[in-house]
Amino acid sequence: MASIELAPPRLTGMxxxxxxxxxxxxxVAATGLVMVLWLLVHMLGNLKIFFGPTEFDxxxxxxxxxxxxxxxxxxxxxxxxxVLLVVLVAHIVASxxxxxxxxxxxxxxxxxxxxxxxTVTTRYMRTGGIVLGLFIVWHLLNLSxxxxxxxxxxxxxYENVAQDFSLWWMNVIYIxxxxxxxxxxxxxxxxxxxxxxxxxxxxxxxxxxTGDVLAVAIAAGFIVVPVxxxxxxxS
Amino acid sequence: xxxxxRVWRQPSPDEAGRMVDYPVxxxxxxxxxxxxxxxxxxxxxxxxEDPISFDHDCREGICGSCGMVxxxxxxxxxxxxxxxxxxxxxxxxxxxxxxxxRAGPFKILKDLVVDRSSFDRIIxxxxxVSVNTGAAPDAASVSVPKADxxxxxxxxxxxxxxxxxxxxxxxxxxxxxxxKVTHLxxxxxxxxxxxxxVLRMVQAMDDEGFGGCxxxxxxxxxCPKGIPFDSIMNMNREYxxxxxxxxxxxx
Numbered sequence: 001m002a003s004i005e006l007a008p009p010r011l012t013g014m015x016x017x018x019x020x021x022x023x024x025x026x027x028v029a030a031t032g033l034v035m036v037l038w039l040l041v042h043m044l045g046n047l048k049i050f051f052g053p054t055e056f057d058x059x060x061x062x063x064x065x066x067x068x069x070x071x072x073x074x075x076x077x078x079x080x081x082x083v084l085l086v087v088l089v090a091h092i093v094a095s096x097x098x099x100x101x102x103x104x105x106x107x108x109x110x111x112x113x114x115x116x117x118x119t120v121t122t123r124y125m126r127t128g129g130i131v132l133g134l135f136i137v138w139h140l141l142n143l144s145x146x147x148x149x150x151x152x153x154x155x156x157x158y159e160n161v162a163q164d165f166s167l168w169w170m171n172v173i174y175i176x177x178x179x180x181x182x183x184x185x186x187x188x189x190x191x192x193x194x195x196x197x198x199x200x201x202x203x204x205x206x207x208x209x210t211g212d213v214l215a216v217a218i219a220a221g222f223i224v225v226p227v228x229x230x231x232x233x234x235s
Numbered sequence: 236x237x238x239x240x241r242v243w244r245q246p247s248p249d250e251a252g253r254m255v256d257y258p259v260x261x262x263x264x265x266x267x268x269x270x271x272x273x274x275x276x277x278x279x280x281x282x283x284e285d286p287i288s289f290d291h292d293c294r295e296g297i298c299g300s301c302g303m304v305x306x307x308x309x310x311x312x313x314x315x316x317x318x319x320x321x322x323x324x325x326x327x328x329x330x331x332x333x334x335x336x337r338a339g340p341f342k343i344l345k346d347l348v349v350d351r352s353s354f355d356r357i358i359x360x361x362x363x364v365s366v367n368t369g370a371a372p373d374a375a376s377v378s379v380p381k382a383d384x385x386x387x388x389x390x391x392x393x394x395x396x397x398x399x400x401x402x403x404x405x406x407x408x409x410x411x412x413x414x415k416v417t418h419l420x421x422x423x424x425x426x427x428x429x430x431x432x433v434l435r436m437v438q439a440m441d442d443e444g445f446g447g448c449x450x451x452x453x454x455x456x457x458c459p460k461g462i463p464f465d466s467i468m469n470m471n472r473e474y475x476x477x478x479x480x481x482x483x484x485x486x
Contacts (some may be wrong), residue, residue: 005428009431010438016434020437021445023478101444105407106339106405109337118451197472
């Protein structure tokens, strides 16, 4: 008897993953979660500034020594930077391609006012993404390269941070970007669990709470540093 | 009651369209929205004008033909199909804005009529099971868990009206496609083609130029059949499972 089964799809495996909307969404979700984890560690590390220059500079120094003696000084840092760069580029490219596709699929707006169910965080994903992308470039130039930091000194992390955040406009940029980061994670975390298929009605509450806590904790954890410098807690 | 209908007029796919105001005087509040449009059309015919084209068929909310955006909402202010929407939902003196579904893959043919054949092609890609039909099998010879049967049925109620696409800010057809994927992939008859079905249907959906889901949830809010939002998540899971599975990769 002749087979009448469905013919196999044109694209399969990894090619299907990258060339489909769902696959690209999965890339955005997975890379986003990796970055959330990394940011959590970054934020916790930053908080060491409250324990004084010795503690904070020792932590900064430790980051260069991870993996010794197997890895040479700073090797781990560069490997980690390379991995993170790949993750970030994948996140940006996939979401940009998806966004272009979305805008093409809905070229005309309605005259009538749509009653939107979407939350604020959902509606600012694209704007927030662009803001964060620009901020990352600025942030690296600022605190890793030393652009616009008065008296920037290599390997004196505590002093650089204190100097940097003594400029008011620096704090405005930083705090605004961190608020966008909180919004981005707020929608992104739950959305990622849906895209990756982990979401269940029974897990909905736990996932929502985890996302809320991560968004608030990460944003607040970063923001307390410039606030502390401004109020003189750290100087 | 007296109302003004501000409606999208577009003579053909390639001509530009615009919103035109028509006063309608004798509207009874028990009329359905489509009946009101019928009254307006009779008026237009008597005035030697071109009547407004709109899709309609069963007028009892089960065929999915009628669909238009009323005051910015797909199917209007009530979560139902336009044929089941009644004029009592509006007030005397209202100006009601009526527009066609707007999405790249839904080309406007005339006035409120859009080409929804892209949905047919998504269904043709895998929205069925290739089993030989014969005599009905004995009841309960193939057991289906109650929860699965209920969920499959809930998803099977999709009438392909296209409101999900019309309401989605990304013009995504994910709620529609996921309803069929969820319905068939939950049932025993759907298992042999489980992986190929989701891979093929998503590919067809992408080929038509629909957008992607950003988990806004607007689709479920306007769905006259209440297809659950979680169906999209289920399709994501089915898709990723099929990508990993060797069964979906057979040449």
